[in-house]
Amino acid sequence: MSFKMENLEGPFPSPTPLSLNLINSLGYGERDNGILGLTAAAAAGVPGHENKGLGGTTTESEVKIGKNKKGENKKTRKSRYAFQTRSQVDILDDGYRWRKYGQKAVKNNKFPRSYYRCTHQGCNVRKQVQRLTKDEGIVETTYEGMHSHPIQKPNDNFENILSQMQIYTSSI
DNA sequence: CGCTTTTGACCCGCGC
DNA sequence: GCGCGGGTCAAAAGCG
Numbered sequence: 001m002s003f004k005m006e007n008l009e010g011p012f013p014s015p016t017p018l019s020l021n022l023i024n025s026l027g028y029g030e031r032d033n034g035i036l037g038l039t040a041a042a043a044a045g046v047p048g049h050e051n052k053g054l055g056g057t058t059t060e061s062e063v064k065i066g067k068n069k070k071g072e073n074k075k076t077r078k079s080r081y082a083f084q085t086r087s088q089v090d091i092l093d094d095g096y097r098w099r100k101y102g103q104k105a106v107k108n109n110k111f112p113r114s115y116y117r118c119t120h121q122g123c124n125v126r127k128q129v130q131r132l133t134k135d136e137g138i139v140e141t142t143y144e145g146m147h148s149h150p151i152q153k154p155n156d157n158f159e160n161i162l163s164q165m166q167i168y169t170s171s172i
Numbered sequence: 173c174g175c176t177t178t179t180g181a182c183c184c185g186c187g188c
Numbered sequence: 189g190c191g192c193g194g195g196t197c198a199a200a201a202g203c204g
């Protein structure tokens with residue numbers, strides 16, 4: 001498996017190109033080449049990635065809970081990590097169930113950004129998917145939080161990857 | 173029939 | 189204080 005996180009020193013320090021057979025293993029038929037070039041370096045100094053939204057906030061950030069009804073005001077530090085994926089389809093099914101809860105147009109980008117949330121009970125993992133204007137063949141997916149439940153789809157490959165991601169992010 | 177998507181409104185932080 | 193950009197809610201529509 002080629003997703004070696006332990007080689008990295010910091011949160012995505014270098015745009016190491018990783019080969020990952022994501023979509024192929026999921027049975028999506030729409031992609032042209034099938035193989036994705038996965039670049040785990042959305043914000044780690046990648047030139048041309050100066051987008052304000054996802055660009056600067058990639059690996060880790062404090063997310064303040066703005067609107068909550070309970071009035072709890074703790075800032076939750078969530079590790080958030082993004083990666084770019086070469087794909088023709090926005091929906092990269094990684095094996096979890098996602099429910100879309102929002103979609104917003106982004107400035108400097110003609111494509112909207114979609115917000116998803118894990119539908120598992122008690123699992124507050126969110127992800128957002130944004131396609132880059134620059135390269136419309138690149139989809140940038142940002143994960144926020146970690147799943148604390150088993151995956152629901154037969155997808156050994158990505159389960160492994162996510163496991164490593166979780167180990168990695170929990171040590172931040 | 174239950175769940176997901178859609179979509180506009182609302183909310184919040186921040187800069188001016 | 190206001191406007192803007194970004195994130196979330198929630199009602200209604202849509203779909204299997």
